[in-house]
Structure formats: structure tokens, C-alpha cells
Amino acid sequence: MAKTRKKQNRAAASKGKATMTNAMSIHKKKISNKDKTNSKKNKKTVNNVSVLAKNKNIKNIKNINKKRITRTINTSNTLQNNTTEKQLQITNNNKSKKRRASKNKVKLTQVNNSNDNSVKKVQKLKKTIDKKNKIVRKVNSVNQVVGSVNKNTIKIDKIPKINIERLKEMVATKEKDEKKISKKVKEVLPLRERMMTKLKASRFRFLNETLYKNSSTQSKKYFKEDPEAFTAYHEGYKYQVTQWPLNPLNVIIESIKNMPNNHVIADFGCGEALLASSVPQKVHSFDFISMNEKVQACDMAHTPLLANSVHVVVFCLSLMGTNLGDYIREANRVLKKDGMLKIAEIESRFDKIEDFIKSISEYGFVNTWKDLSQNLFYFLDFKKIKDITTSRNKFPEITLKSCVYKKR
Numbered sequence: 001m002a003k004t005r006k007k008q009n010r011a012a013a014s015k016g017k018a019t020m021t022n023a024m025s026i027h028k029k030k031i032s033n034k035d036k037t038n039s040k041k042n043k044k045t046v047n048n049v050s051v052l053a054k055n056k057n058i059k060n061i062k063n064i065n066k067k068r069i070t071r072t073i074n075t076s077n078t079l080q081n082n083t084t085e086k087q088l089q090i091t092n093n094n095k096s097k098k099r100r101a102s103k104n105k106v107k108l109t110q111v112n113n114s115n116d117n118s119v120k121k122v123q124k125l126k127k128t129i130d131k132k133n134k135i136v137r138k139v140n141s142v143n144q145v146v147g148s149v150n151k152n153t154i155k156i157d158k159i160p161k162i163n164i165e166r167l168k169e170m171v172a173t174k175e176k177d178e179k180k181i182s183k184k185v186k187e188v189l190p191l192r193e194r195m196m197t198k199l200k201a202s203r204f205r206f207l208n209e210t211l212y213k214n215s216s217t218q219s220k221k222y223f224k225e226d227p228e229a230f231t232a233y234h235e236g237y238k239y240q241v242t243q244w245p246l247n248p249l250n251v252i253i254e255s256i257k258n259m260p261n262n263h264v265i266a267d268f269g270c271g272e273a274l275l276a277s278s279v280p281q282k283v284h285s286f287d288f289i290s291m292n293e294k295v296q297a298c299d300m301a302h303t304p305l306l307a308n309s310v311h312v313v314v315f316c317l318s319l320m321g322t323n324l325g326d327y328i329r330e331a332n333r334v335l336k337k338d339g340m341l342k343i344a345e346i347e348s349r350f351d352k353i354e355d356f357i358k359s360i361s362e363y364g365f366v367n368t369w370k371d372l373s374q375n376l377f378y379f380l381d382f383k384k385i386k387d388i389t390t391s392r393n394k395f396p397e398i399t400l401k402s403c404v405y406k407k408r
């Protein structure tokens with residue numbers, strides 16, 4: 001019995017063990033399954049998360065790109081709008097300019113037309129008035145004849161009626177028209193004057209250049225053949241002087257006024273001889289053409305002055321031409337020993353002032369004073385220290401740049 005119970009117990013135990021093992025293995029399996037599922041789940045979740053993240057990123061990127069694109073589109077739209085607006089503005093401006101120009105054209109044509117019309121009207125009126133006057137005269141003479149024959153017996157039927165009031169009206173209209181015409185002529189005149197000023201200015205520039213770029217012999221010939229050109233040149237020169245902060249001639253006039261009254265002065269290239277009429281001393285004035293009784297016409301390279309006869313030689317803006325050396329040689333010839341050579345020139349004509357001073361010195365002079373501080377002009381004084389007798393080609397060439405005046 002006991003054996004059987006033991007066997008039974010053992011069997012039961014082994015069964016229990018087997019059941020336990022089974023249960024455990026089932027449990028284990030379950031766990032591993034669970035793990036698997038979990039890990040799968042996790043994997044899925046991770047995948048989902050990464051997909052989500054990816055999607056989110058893409059979405060973000062897409063959004064950002066969308067925003068950027070929209071912004072770019074907006075900017076380009078604005079730019080396009082601006083450009084179109086500007087184009088419109090430019091077109092409008094051009095249009096209004098064109099409109100203004102054509103308006104002006106129309107105005108001018110109107111003025112011209114109305115001038116023509118008014119002139120025609122006046123001429124017509126004049127004719128009518130003349131006719132009427134003729135008739136009046138005829139009537140008067142007829143009346144006289146009639147009166148002299150028989151005042152009461154003869155009747156003249158066909159005397160045209162003269163409407164005096166109408167005549168008066170016509171005369172008044174004629175006067176009005178004349179006034180209108182003169183007003184319009186005055187309006188048109190400034191344009192004419194402006195054109196003339198421009199023409200004069202360009203002629204002045206041309207003559208100025210002629211003087212700078214030719215030898216004095218050529219310039220003298222040029223002005224001799226066309227003295228009117230000389231007057232035109234001086235008109236232009238006078239205008240030019242008004243544009244400068246100072247007239248250099250005034251500086252020279254002041255310095256000469258301070259010199260002894262018995263000094264003799266020679267003004268080389270004197271223009272209108274303003275120096276001669278502004279100082280108490282005796283002044284010999286030379287220029288190509290004599291513009292008044294004070295000026296002696298000559299090429300200043302060969303003046304009629306005696307050697308060693310003057311105290312001062314002045315070149316005020318007159319060093320023009322390709323043979324400047326000839327003028328300085330002539331100055332040396334006519335100046336007394338220790339005599340003074342005064343030069344005023346436009347600053348922009350000098351390349352290097354020292355070079356200019358050096359070359360003048362080689363013509364028997366020494367530089368005693370200079371003022372380079374004035375706006376636009378250089379002022380230089382030299383003293384004659386010796387006569388120069390050596391031949392012409394032994395001296396250095398003196399060159400200055402041409403002075404180009406601006407267009408008005």
C-alpha cells in the first residue's frame with residue numbers, strides 16, 4: 001500500500017513536474033511571444049514615429065518652401081508692379097514732355113500765325129482806310145465844285161455815305177492790333193536774342209582759338225582782312241570779363257597808379273586801351289586793330305617803339321599765338337635797363353609756372369614778384385637785367401596752353 005502510494009506520489013510528482021514544465025514553457029512562450037509582439041509593436045511605433053517625423057519635416061519643409069515661394073512671388077510681383085509703375089511714369093513723363101513740346105510748337109505757330117494774321121488784318125484795314133479816305137477826298141472835291149457852281153440847284157445823288165463812327169472804330173481796332181503785334185514781337189525777341197548770344201559766344205571761342213593757334217603774322221593778316229571779326233572778338237571778350245571774379249587788368253592798373261607819373265608804359269595787346277585811360281602815366285597801346293584813337297595797330301612782335309625807351313611793358317592776357325618768344329624779345333628791346341615786365345595770365349595755361357619763369361629769365365629778365373594766389377589768374381613781375389642781342393633761334397621756346405572758354 002505504502003509502495004503503491006509512493007508510486008502514486010512519484011507519478012503525481014512527475015506529472016506535476018511535467019505540468020509545471022509545460023506550464024512554464026507555455027508561459028515562457030507566451031512571454032517570448034509577448035516580447036516579440038512588443039518589439040514588433042515598438043518597432044512599428046518607432047517606424048511610425050520616424051515616418052511621422054519625416055512627414056512632419058517634409059510638411060515643415062513644404063510649408064517653408066511654400067512660404068518662401070509665396071514671398072518670392074510677392075516680391076517679384078511688387079518688383080514687376082514697381083517696374084510697370086515706373087515704366088508708366090516714364091511713359092507719362094515722356095508723353096507730357098512731348099505734349100508740352102507740341103504745345104509750345106503750337107503756341108509758337110499760333111504766335112507766328114496770329115502775327116501773320118494781325119499783319120494781314122492791319123494791311124487790309126490800311127487799304128480800306130485808304131479807300132475811304134480817297135472817297136472822302138473825292139466827295140469833298142465834288143462838294144467844292146458843286147458848291148462853287150450852285151449850292152442849291154445841283155443835287156448829287158450818288159455820294160457814298162461815310163460812317164464816321166465806323167471809321168473811328170476801325171482806326172481804334174488798327175491801333176489795338178498794332179499794340180498786340182509789338183507785344184508779340186517782344187515776346188519772341190528774347191529767344192532771338194538768346195540765339196544771337198549763343199552765336200556770338202561760339203564766334204568768340206573760334207576767334208580766340210585762332211589767336212592762340214596761329215603765329216602773330218597770320219592773326220594780323222586774318223584781322224586785317226576781316227576787321228569786323230576783331231570787333232566780334234572783343235564783344236565776346238568783354239562778356240567773358242563779366243564772368244570772372246576779377247578783371248586782371250584792374251590789378252595791373254592799381255599797381256601802375258602807384259608808380260611815378262613820369263614812367264612810360266607800353267601796353268602790348270591792349271584791346272580797347274582801358275589801361276591808357278585809367279592811369280596818369282603816358283601809355284603806348286598796341287593791338288592788331290585800332291579800336292579807338294589811343295590804340296596803335298601793329299603786331300606787338302614788332303612795335304614802333306625805340307629801344308630802351310619805356311619803364312614798363314604790360315602783357316595782360318595777351319600772350320597769344322605760337323611765337324610768344326618774339327613778344328618777350330620785343331619787350332626786352334623796348335625796356336630800359338631795370339625796366340619792369342608785367343604779365344597777367346590765366347592760371348590754367350601754365351603747365352609748370354617754374355618752367356615758364358625759367359624760360360622768361362633766359363630772355364634777359366629776373367623774376368621779382370609773383371602772385372599765384374588769385375582765383376583763376378597768375379600775376380608775375382620781371383626786371384630787365386640785360387639787353388639780348390643774340391639771334392632769335394638761340395632762345396628757348398616759350399609755350400603756354402590755349403585757354404578754352406566754356407560754352408555759354
Ligand code: SAH
Nearest residue numbers: 216249269270271287288299300316318320
Ligand atoms: N589787355 C587787354 C585785352 C586782352 S585780350 C585787357 O586786358 O583788357 C588780348 C588782346 O591781345 C587782343 O586784343 C588781341 O588782339 C591782342 N593781341 C594778341 N596777340 C597780339 C599781337 N601779336 N599783336 C597785337 N595784339 C595782340
